[in-house]
Every structure is written in C-alpha cells, then in structure tokens.
Amino acid sequence: xxxxxxxxxxxxxxxxxxxxxxxxxxxxxxxxxxxxxxxxxxxxxxxxxxxxxxxxxxxxxxxxxxxxxxxxxxxxxxxxxxx
Numbered sequence: 001x002x003x004x005x006x007x008x009x010x011x012x013x014x015x016x017x018x019x020x021x022x023x024x025x026x027x028x029x030x031x032x033x034x035x036x037x038x039x040x041x042x043x044x045x046x047x048x049x050x051x052x053x054x055x056x057x058x059x060x061x062x063x064x065x066x067x068x069x070x071x072x073x074x075x076x077x078x079x080x081x082x083x
Contacts, residue, residue, distance in 0.1 A: 001074060002043050003037050003040050003043070004037065005037055005039065005040060006036065006037060007036070008034055008035070008075065009034075009037060009046075009048070009073065009074060009075065010032050010033070010072060010073050010075055011032070011033050011048055011050045011060060011063065011072050012068060012069050012070065012071050012073070013029075013030060013032070013033060013069065014069040014070045015069065018030070018031070021058075027053050027055065028053050030052075030053055033050050033051060033058075034050070034051050034075075035049060035051065035060070035072065036048065036049045036051075041062060043065075044064055044065040045063065045064050045065075046062075046063055047059075047060065047062065047063070048063055048072060
C-alpha cells in the first residue's frame with residue numbers, strides 16, 4: 001500500500017517528543033499517535049501532521065516507514081470483538 005495525502009498512519013514518537021509533550025504542552029507522553037499524511041516524498045518517506053492527546057499538533061518531516069522511534073506504520077486491523 002502506498003501512502004497518499006490525507007491517509008491516516010501511526011507515528012512512533014521519539015523520547016524527546018514525549019518529554020516535550022509531557023513538560024510543556026499539557027499532553028500525555030504517548031508512544032504511538034495517529035497522523036495524517038501531508039506530503040509524500042517516496043513510498044516510504046512522508047511528512048506528517050501528528051495528533052496529540054492534548055493541545056496542538058506535532059509536525060514531522062521526512063519520516064520513514066518502520067516501527068522505531070520517529071517512524072510511521074500503517075494502522076493494524078483489529079479483529080477482536082469490542083465486548
């Protein structure tokens with residue numbers, strides 16, 4: 001699947017981003033946050049607008065696909081029942 005503008009992906013926050021969110025932006029220090037693709041540089045490198053659990057948003061440029069800090073991945077499909 002190729003990223004396109006407007007799609008939602010999951011962003012793995014960095015330790016510095018989590019510390020900044022906790023200390024100055026009235027947010028929890030989430031490891032994984034939803035993000036909207038705002039620019040596509042290649043099938044694996046994109047710019048993101050990351051939605052925080054609190055005030056404002058986080059802009060990330062040239063994020064690469066993966067599961068490490070500072071990277072993005074596609075959302076997982078949950079197959080478990082809600083109840």
